[in-house]
Amino acid sequence: MKRFLGFVRKEFLHIFRDPLTMIIIFGIPAVQILLFGFVVSTDLKETKVAFLDLSKDEITRTLSGKICSSGFFELGADLTGYHEAEHVLRKNKIKAVIVFEKDFGRRLISDGTASVHIIADGSEPNMATLITSHISAIIADYNRELAGAGLQQVLLVQPEVRMFYNPTLKGQFMFVPGVITLIMLLICALMTSITITREKEFGTMEVLLVSPLRPAQIILGKVLPYFILSFVDVILILLLSWFVFELPVKGSLALLLAELMLYILMSLSLGILISTVAKNMQQAIFISLVGMMLPTVLLSGFIIPVESMPMPYQWVSKILPPAYFITIIKNIMIKGTGFLYVWKETLFLLVFTLAAIGLSIRNFKIRLQ
Amino acid sequence: MEPSRRACPEKQSFSHMQPVVQALGIGKSFGTTVALRDISFEVLPGEVFGFIGPDGAGKTTLFRIITTLLLPDAGEIQVMGFDVRRDYRGIRKNIGYMPGRFSLYMDLTVEENLRFYATVFGTTVEENYDLIRDIYSQIEPFKHRMAGKLSGGMKQKLALSCALIHKPSLLILDEPTTGVDAVSRAEFWEMLKKLKAHNITIVVSTPYMDEATRCDRVALIQNGRIFSVDTPDHITAGFSRPLLQVKSASKHLLMNALKKYPGTLSVWPFGEYVHLTLRDVLPEEPLPRFLERHGIRDATLMEAKPGIEDRFLELMSGAEPVPEYRKEVNDDQP
DSSP states (O other), X not given: OHHHHHHHHHHHHHHXXXXXXXXXXXXXXXXXXXXXXXXXXXXXXXXXXXEEESSOSHHHHHHHHHHHTTSSEEEEEEXXXXXXXXXXXXXXXOOXXXXXXXXXXXXXXXXXXXXXXXXXXXXXXXXXXXXXXXXXXXXXXXXXXXXXXXXXXXXXXXXXXXXXXXXXXXXXXXXXXXXXXXXXXXXXXXIHHHHHHHHHHTTHHHHHHHSSOOHHHHHHHHHHHHHHHHHHHHHHHHHHHHHHHOOOOOSOHHHHHHHHHHXXXXXXXXXXXXXXXXXXXXXXXXXXXXXXXXXXXXXXXXXXXXXXXXXXHHHHHHTOHHHHHHHHHHIIIIIOOOGGGTHHHHHHHHHHHHHHHHHHHHHOOSSOO | OOOOSTTOGGGGGGGGXXXXXXXXXXXXXXXXXXXXXXXXXXXXXXOEEEEEOOTXXXXXXXXXXXXXXXXXXXXXEEETTEETTTOHHHHHHHEEEEOSSOOOOTTSBHHHHHHHHHHHTTOOTTTTHHHHHHHHHHHGGGTTSBGGGSOHHHHHHHHHHHHHTTOOSEEEESSTTTTXXXXXXXXXXXXXXXXXXXXXXXXXXXXXXXXXXXXSEEEEEETTEEEEEEOHHHHHHTOOSOEEEEEOSOHHHHHHHHHHOTTEEEEEEETTEEEEEEOSSOOSSOHHHHHHHTTOOSOEEEEEOOOHHHHHHHHHHTTSOOHHHHHHHHHHOO
16 A cells, blocks of 8 residues: 555656646646636627518517617617628628518418528637527527417417537537536546556656556556546536636536546546557557547537537447537536436446456556567 | 586585576567577576677567566576566566666656655665665765756666665666766676675676676677676687787778788777787788788787687677678778
């Protein structure tokens, strides 16, 4: 035990003495949270939109009033024809044009359906997505109002939104689960695989292997500091998003922490697995970044929702553990659901972790070859 | 090749003792490259046993086999009575190993490195301080310095201290003097000598032939084969031919001329001299005249007492002027 603790102490010294490691562990998460947070939360305040109302009836006036009073949008201009739409968008002050079709109100009453066009500035895709989804939400809200008023059984205003992807932006804070998922993978998998291969590269592994330390002690000693630090990191991220962005954890905090620990464990075992395969640090970094980080960023639903990806990508995403974790953490943090809703994903993570640990033990070499 | 016990009369008493390392017919290949073939030797308790050979001779591979880090493809090897395949744990507990690249943590201080290795081997610095006092006291003034900022000689001393801290009965040092200045090298061998007093058997490798005389017995290794195992004196005595040392202001021209002389068996640079052995049957033209004809007038010829290096070069070349010599000539060029 004393041997083991001595080993862990050494690992902590390595971590605390290396500025780069410290930046990755504590700097990057904070910066990412703040960056994502401010970018997402401030931009949709009083964004200027223009209206092209070809109907000019009571219903269109109510709707545009609703959009402008939502706090997200502000009336930028009233247009008189389609030809002006492109012009105002080009000027860059107005981010979207909302078009009510001719006889909007009449059609809604008589046909039960009418359409709205939302033309967004596609040069800023994220912005455009946010705007269209917000406007859609407001219209959907209005639909419910109409239905509630019992005007007719099916009264529908149909927003026609042209988009390639459709983020389910129910809250503005989707980025927090994403950042946690990514950071944990970065710290646990990348850093552990680097720290183990570093010993191989510098020749210190030779002496460690010859020492009375058992392979399990070496691995655990490497992993324990990162486990502790990543957990501290997660707490920091949660506190930061709580204090700066007032993002509450809707579900059970205990469940969330338990799932986080499972995920950290999984990332660590992945890191160990990589280190048993990689011969040097470069290989470890390459496998971690290209083999894990990239698919995670692109395919786990962090940036692009899984549902709107082409099928082959969706299949890949099905075998990515981070994709499952994002589902779990979104459910607990934002939707506030309980364990019953995430047990399948949890089981997958558990099985994956056990498989990775089993493979690592099988792969760990008690000799150099 | 059997190690010759006849060769060390002062160690006669060891011949009935259990050897610390006993290797028989060790072979090891990496893919199609043969690293070691048919290696046999014995290391006796309390001796300093040296493996002398050029880079790529297979020294590191052999040491990794002794330390159980690699498994041999063929042959048997026992270390302190333990089999390297089955009882590797028993071996690992009892040896001190200093790999070719000093295995120190560059971001830890001198003292932290030492304490780390002490803890890992289940001991404390204080417990075995006596053993390392002579060595460690020299670097102790810098104990708060990062290991990465030490000079080569100091790194070497720290690495040796770390390898010794658990009082191993067998110390395995892979090229401990490579990349270290001449003064530190001499000091290092003095330290090893002192360690013998603590009954520690030492197996050491070096590419420097002049260090062979510091060992009790040496094994000459090249291209994965052991050529000879003997005491340095006996190895030197094996040099059979008359040896000449030749000197001239232009060593480079001299070397080239000597190589062209039909009676030359071998020639290699040796400090300010050139060492030369001649064939049994010499051509009609005597050497001084031959040299003069090649524009070397200041050459002095003397009979020389062969050193261990001469015997090594003779053994390794198979007494034939082989390309190795030409390589050394090239190395000598400005």
